[in-house]
Amino acid sequence: MDSILPGVLNCINEGIVIITEDLVITYWNPFIEKLSGKKSEDVLKHRVDEVLPMLERPFFHNAVKRLIAGGNPVFFSAAMHRHLVSQDYRVNLKMNRISVSGNVAVMLEFIDVTNQFLRINQLRDYVNQLSQLNNQLKQKEKVIEKLAYYDKLTGVANRALFDKFADKYLAVAKQRGTMLGLMFVDVNEFKMINDTYGHNTGDKVMTRVASLLTESTRKDDIVCRFGGDEFVVLLPDINTFEDYQIIADRIEANRKRHIIQDGYNIWLSLSIGISFYPDDGETIEDLIEKADEFMYVNKHQSRMDNM
């Protein structure tokens, strides 16, 4: 049996080193020659901590002493001990006490884990790349959402987002027994503003109307650009008419006034109609129709006042 052991140790893909209690190398297999780049004939009868200088440290000397005294195995990881045998390889080191010809000796097993490190670093790189890609996709998703649900010119909700919230808010109002307000807003004489001051200025006026409505409403109210010069505002959770009045007063304060845009003094006036669930209808279509109707009454009234 003894005669086949050196043959076995010479074949295995682990660096095997046997040392005496005094750390003198008595065996150095071919695999450790490959890992360390040091030939057996050059290291035998030398101290292992001279041949592998990374072992010339108290932790190693103490480990050998404890191992010889207690016999329990010791493990040193490639992660904590970077260049145990050479700069090129990462190895784990296992140490066991053995008996050789009646004497106590220590067997060092150097297990090559270089490929593990390479694979894990590769995986980390992939994970980082994926994470970056994921962040980019999330950003793009936000842009797409913005394009899908928000009006490009004014930045307020478009009809798609209005439809999404209108049904939801109506269902909540029905469930809770609260009112849902729907305000229809039209910019009076917008065609004239465009014709007089140009489309570029007209677009900016439209953006200012959107801002005015957004600033006058609450966080959960939805201001939507419904058509060319028409806006619709959804007002959920209206419990009393006073809740609505607070918002209406804020809009009313800015509804008719001169604004300065691109150096022009422009008369801005809005016509507004409001309908409420459940008093004015049971569906969103009913509420839009009613609010539109009231808005035209308001517009007609404004024209009469200006005559």
Next chain:
Amino acid sequence: MHVAGKISREDILTELFNIGVGQAASTLSDIIDKQIGLTIPSVRILNAEKGKIELNKYLKQVAEGAVMVSSISFDSQLEGKVSLLFPADKMHHFIDLCLHETHDETEYSLDFTDIDFDTIKEIGNIVINSIIGELSNTVNIPVEYTLPEVDVLNNASADHFVDTEDYRLVLMMFLAFDIEGTEIAGAIVINMTLNSLDDILNKIDRLYNGR
């Protein structure tokens, strides 16, 4: 606990284990080239049922019961199992400190690589060696064991670490690990047969209390 002028067995074990982990701290400091503190505030000797209750309390506090465990079983004259537990969610940072590396917090998860496991295997080997080695030397009872097995357990419960059969007892202690100011609280559970613990405690009594 001091009884009638005599030092309690728990106090003696606490002192012994602190000598052990002191040596482990010095070994680890030498390896990772950082100042490391390791202390065990107290050791409690509990019956298996009480041990399970106390251990479950600790497990509930840490990372919803996810722990990284390094454990060894030992036999021959003394028989039992030692487990070194750390909260799994702290381990990436802990390993990074040991390896002088830094990773983005967002990279952290409860997934560990073979490199992480090997790092904890080494630390577990050093800490457990120091505790069991000190105990074995003091009471002069040899203990034989293999290298620790490292595992991550989600929703771990005391049943993983404490065996109630064979009249087993539990030595339970917390381990305060301090790497250059970063503290990580671990726990050590030694589950051993009543006979084994009796052997140890009787020897301790003879050594320290002259009985």
